[in-house]
Amino acid sequence: MVVFPERIKARIFLFIKLSSYIEYIIKLITAARVEPVPLYWCTELNLPVLDARKIASKCDVFTEVKLTQPADPRPAFSADIEITRGAVINEFGDVKLAERLIPRDEVVLLNKIPGYADQADEVVVRGRTVGHRFYDVVKRRWRFRPLYEGVATMLQERLGFWAVVDMSELPERYDIHPDRILEGELPREKFRHVALATKDGRIHGVAKLFRGGRLHVIKSWRAKTPLPPGRPSTFSEVAELNREHIEELASEAVKFIREVAEKYKKPIVVSYSGGKDSLVALDLVARSGLEFYVYFNDTGLEPPETYKNLEAIREKYGVEVIVGAAGDRFWRAMKLFGPPARDYRWCCKVIKLGPTTEVLKAKFPQGYISVVGQRGAESFLRARLPKVSQSKWVAGSVVAAPLQEWTALEVWLYIYLHKLPYNPAYERGFDRLGCVVCPANELAELDLVKRSYPDVYEKMETALRYRFSEKEVEMGLWRWRGRIPGDMARWVKREKGAELPVRLRVDGGEVRVEMDAEPDPATLRHLLKMLGTVEGEYVVRGKRSVVKLERRGSGWAISAGDGKTALDAAGLLVRSAICGDCDLCVHWCPTGALKRTGPGRRFEVDENKCIGCLLCSAACPAAQYLVYRNEG
Ligand code: SF4
Ligand code: SF4
Numbered sequence: 001m002v003v004f005p006e007r008i009k010a011r012i013f014l015f016i017k018l019s020s021y022i023e024y025i026i027k028l029i030t031a032a033r034v035e036p037v038p039l040y041w042c043t044e045l046n047l048p049v050l051d052a053r054k055i056a057s058k059c060d061v062f063t064e065v066k067l068t069q070p071a072d073p074r075p076a077f078s079a080d081i082e083i084t085r086g087a088v089i090n091e092f093g094d095v096k097l098a099e100r101l102i103p104r105d106e107v108v109l110l111n112k113i114p115g116y117a118d119q120a121d122e123v124v125v126r127g128r129t130v131g132h133r134f135y136d137v138v139k140r141r142w143r144f145r146p147l148y149e150g151v152a153t154m155l156q157e158r159l160g161f162w163a164v165v166d167m168s169e170l171p172e173r174y175d176i177h178p179d180r181i182l183e184g185e186l187p188r189e190k191f192r193h194v195a196l197a198t199k200d201g202r203i204h205g206v207a208k209l210f211r212g213g214r215l216h217v218i219k220s221w222r223a224k225t226p227l228p229p230g231r232p233s234t235f236s237e238v239a240e241l242n243r244e245h246i247e248e249l250a251s252e253a254v255k256f257i258r259e260v261a262e263k264y265k266k267p268i269v270v271s272y273s274g275g276k277d278s279l280v281a282l283d284l285v286a287r288s289g290l291e292f293y294v295y296f297n298d299t300g301l302e303p304p305e306t307y308k309n310l311e312a313i314r315e316k317y318g319v320e321v322i323v324g325a326a327g328d329r330f331w332r333a334m335k336l337f338g339p340p341a342r343d344y345r346w347c348c349k350v351i352k353l354g355p356t357t358e359v360l361k362a363k364f365p366q367g368y369i370s371v372v373g374q375r376g377a378e379s380f381l382r383a384r385l386p387k388v389s390q391s392k393w394v395a396g397s398v399v400a401a402p403l404q405e406w407t408a409l410e411v412w413l414y415i416y417l418h419k420l421p422y423n424p425a426y427e428r429g430f431d432r433l434g435c436v437v438c439p440a441n442e443l444a445e446l447d448l449v450k451r452s453y454p455d456v457y458e459k460m461e462t463a464l465r466y467r468f469s470e471k472e473v474e475m476g477l478w479r480w481r482g483r484i485p486g487d488m489a490r491w492v493k494r495e496k497g498a499e500l501p502v503r504l505r506v507d508g509g510e511v512r513v514e515m516d517a518e519p520d521p522a523t524l525r526h527l528l529k530m531l532g533t534v535e536g537e538y539v540v541r542g543k544r545s546v547v548k549l550e551r552r553g554s555g556w557a558i559s560a561g562d563g564k565t566a567l568d569a570a571g572l573l574v575r576s577a578i579c580g581d582c583d584l585c586v587h588w589c590p591t592g593a594l595k596r597t598g599p600g601r602r603f604e605v606d607e608n609k610c611i612g613c614l615l616c617s618a619a620c621p622a623a624q625y626l627v628y629r630n631e632g
Contacts, residue, residue, distance in 0.1 A: 039065040039073060039409075041127025042241070046106060046233045048073075048127070050410065051245040058241065063127045068113045072377035073124065074408035075235050076108040079429035084108070084123055087133045087142035091193055092160035100159060101130045101150055105232040109409065112431070119442035123150075126230045135444035137475065142444070145193050147219070151204050153226040154195040161187045162195040163207075163215060170196055170205040170220035178213035186213070197223065239416035246413050250284060253402040257288045260369055260388060260400045267364055268292040270371045271356075272313065272321070274306035274423050275433045277373025277403055279313075280411050283420055284402055285371050286317055292371075295360060298325040299351040301435035303453060305425040312421035322363065324355035330435075331463070333580035336517060337622070338467055338501050341439045341481040343629075346580060346621035351435075354582025357393050361587055367396030374401040377408065393587070428452050439479040446476055502574055502626040503555075511566040514555035517577040519601075524549075524576035526605040530612050531569060540569075549573060568614060571623035576601055578622045585616035 040049040042059035049055055052062050067073060076084065081104055088098040102108065102125065109124040113132065120134035130150030136143050146154055154160045163184030165176055182199060187209050194215055196205040205220030239246070261268060270282045272294050285292050294317070296310060314321055333350045334340075340347040360368060374385060387404045391397035403411065415422050425433055429448055436449050437460040450457040464473045472478060481500070501516040528534050528549075532542035538549035545561025547569050556573060560566040575585070579601035586594050586603075593609035594616055596602060617623040 039067060039071070041065055043127070043228065045237070045241065046126060046231045047238050047241050048107065048109065048409065050242045050413075054244045055241055065109075065124060065127050066129065067111050067124075068122055070377050071111060072375075072408050073109040073111045074431060075412050076110050076123075077427050077429070078104075079427055080110060081108060083142055083429055084110075084133050084144070087144040088160075090141055091144040092187075094160045097154065097159040100153060100157065101125065101146070101227070103230060106230050107233045107235060107238055110431075119444035125149075126227055128224075128227060130227065135442065135447075137443050140443070140447060143193075145218075146195055146206060148204075148221065148224045149227045151195040151206060152224045155197050155204065156226045158185065160195065161185055161192060161209075162197075164197050164199060164201075165215070167198050168200060168202070170198060170203050170207075170217050172205075172217050172220060174217045175210065176207065176215040176217065178215075181215070193218075196220070235412070235416050239413040242413055243417060246410060246417055249406065249410060250287070250414060253284045253406075254288045256387070256402050257285055257371065257400065258290065260398065261288070261290050264369055264398050266366065266396075266398065267368045268371060269295050269322075269360065269364070269368045271373075272296050272310075273373070273434065274302065274309050274425075275373060276408075276411050276415060276422055276426065277375055277406075279373070279420055279422055280406075280414050281371050281373040281402055282313070282317065283414075283418060292319070293368075294319050294321045295356070295370075296321050296323050297352055297356050298323055299435050300326045300328055300330050301351070301437060301456065303423075303425045303430075303433065303436050305423050306433065309421065309423040309425075316421055322359060324359035326351035326355050329354070329581055331459070334463055336501060336578045337580065337625070339439075339464055339478045341479055344481045344500075344625050345439065346625050347435070347439075349584055349619070349621040350580035350582040353393055354580070354584050357587045358583055360397075361394055364394075364397075367391075367394060367398070370397060370399045372399055372401050373403055375403050375406050375408070375411070377406070393584075425452075441476075441479075443476045500626060500630060501578060502630060504570065504627060504630045506563055506567065509560055509562055509566055511558045511563070511570045512552070512555055513558065513570050513573060515574065515577050519573055519576040521576075523601055523603050524573060526603055527572040527576055528569070529605045529607045530572065530610055530614060530616075531565065532612075533607075567627060568617065571614075571617045571620070571627040574622050574626050575617065575620055576603075578626065580621055582621065584619040584621075588615050588619035590615060 040052045040062040042049050043061040043063060045059060048065065049059065049062060081102060085098040085102045088101055089095060102123070106125065110121040111124065113120050113122050116134040118135040118137050120132055123130050123133055128149035129147055131144050131146040133142055133144050154162050163186060164182045166180045166182050167176065186194060190210065191208050194207045194209060196207050196215065196217065202223055203220055204223040205217050207215035207217045210216045268285060268290055270278065270285050270292055272278045272282055282294060294313065310321060330347060330351050333346065337346045370391060376385065385401070387401050389399050391399050423433055430445065436453050436456050461473060464478050468478050503514040505512040524538065525534055528538065528540050531547050532540045534540050540547040542565065545565060547560040547565055549556055549558050549569060558566045558569045558573065560569060581599065583596060586596055590613065591609040591611055593606045595604050597604050
């Protein structure tokens with residue numbers, strides 16, 4: 001047997017690690033997009049149909065449901081129905097219209113859509129899109145934009161705000177003068193929606209009331225017919241009607257799980273989050289008959305219902321749940337990093353990846369198969385993720401996503417069919433669960449968190465107020481560090497990067513760093529060994545150049561032969577000052593050269609083992625977000 005010296009072994013390991021990372025990126029770019037699943041509606045039964053061929057004997061008339069991509073319809077729970085009815089009443093002040101468009105005793109679907117400043121959903125009733133419900137970020141309430149069959153119903157039954165105009169077309173973005181309104185019921189308040197029809201009734205549209213009584217046309221289309229009559233229906237009926245389709249999907253998923261287990265021959269660990277998707281993934285693994293473990297990562301920001309749900313899971317499946325706990329790391333790290341943002345997600349590393357890697361690496365040192373509830377329909381990005389991939393974080397581990405092609409509706413129908421113990425937090429009106437305060441949340445969700453879990457919301461708000469103005473906190477502007485997208489951009493004009501705890505200026509081979517925290521000198525000297533031989537206090541002789549770190553004014557000046565090395569040194573400087581205790585650097589080090597010597601930012605580097613790969617900085621949220629991606 002050939003015995004390799006330690007350093008060679010480390011380089012081989014590093015090569016394998018980098019290759020799997022590159023393979024992952026290539027798969028991400030080339031993976032085929034998940035094809036949208038067509039959805040139908042059975043008119044007689046008033047139920048959605050997932051595969052029309054399978055239920056042809058039970059239903060005579062179907063309509064195809066047209067959904068906006070990435071189509072991921074989900075059931076409207078009773079809290080959603082009340083929110084949506086409230087949205088109609090807020091917009092039109094007409095209870096009868098809310099009753100007509102959003103029935104309480106029928107199956108209603110919601111489908112998330114882009115194009116609004118905050119959360120917005122297409123609302124499907126009796127297989128028809130009656131309108132969009134959307135959260136108004138200024139008025140902080142749900143509103144409703146009627147469309148298609150919703151508009152036709154309003155016009156025919158003279159409900160809500162409507163107008164018939166003396167025109168034969170309704171060009172979009174056109175302002176209709178009040179003189180051209182033949183009849184109608186108009187709002188008093190500006191910007192309310194109005195259902196529109198041309199005088200021959202051939203074209204319908206939706207407009208907003210503007211100054212001077214003008215109607216600004218937002219969208220128009222060839223007139224649809226009003227909502228057909230319905231009948232009471234439930235999601236249990238939907239599940240029963242689509243049983244064959246759901247069971248077929250489940251059998252394929254179980255087969256997939258068995259194939260992955262057979263191929264990789266490693267222990268199976270279901271990553272359970274308390275959400276619906278991981279619940280179904282867990283049930284499918286249990287159905288496979290294979291031995292498995294359940295892992296739950298307690299971020300410290302879970303809704304209380306998740307802990308209760310975890311008990312139900314233990315009871316139902318009779319499994320030991322391995323728990324990784326972040327404790328109060330989020331709150332401690334926030335003092336150093338500042339609040340997380342969509343483009344500054346240090347928290348995912350600190351409270352998710354850190355504890356997960358630590359616990360599972362110790363329990364399964366040879367790697368494992370992580371079964372996750374990831375679904376392609378959740379977003380365009382997830383649609384491109386492969387169904388099986390190498391774990392980026394634990395060498396030798398594999399991530400398997402048996403639900404990659406499932407829609408939220410299919411997941412829910414499986415839950416109904418098998419009466420799985422789903423998390424009751426969904427019944428509050430949340431559409432996805434996870435950390436209760438998350439920068440990925442929409443304002444609608446944050447306002448729901450505020451009402452549902454006031455204690456944790458208040459704690460977050462207090463922490464946010466240290467760095468943001470009242471207005472920025474109120475408008476949720478802390479959720480972005482860089483460019484604020486869409487309509488939200490109008491609400492902010494602020495200095496970028498000023499709130500980050502590290503300010504960086506790159507000037508050729510020199511980098512200037514200002515930090516809110518002080519480095520730990522011993523740790524800094526150790527970390528600098530990654531760049532070469534430490535000669536003076538903070539002077540390193542590297543392979544290509546000499547790197548020098550010196551205090552200048554209130555900050556640091558770092559010089560090196562080239563900008564990249566200076567930036568690497570800045571990463572090490574920041575790591576010695578700001579650390580979220582996630583230990584990803586230690587887990588990611590391929591040679592075991594890096595050791596933690598104490599809590600906080602205390603580390604030692606063994607220069608005999610360190611190969612200078614800087615994978616530890618690549619894994620570190622402080623180095624990544626405060627140095628490499630800090631555009632300030
Ligand atoms: S300490 Fe950092 S630079 Fe050194 S071998 Fe480990 S990961 Fe690479
Ligand atoms: S230095 Fe290590 S423990 Fe600290 S934040 Fe970076 S990766 Fe996490």
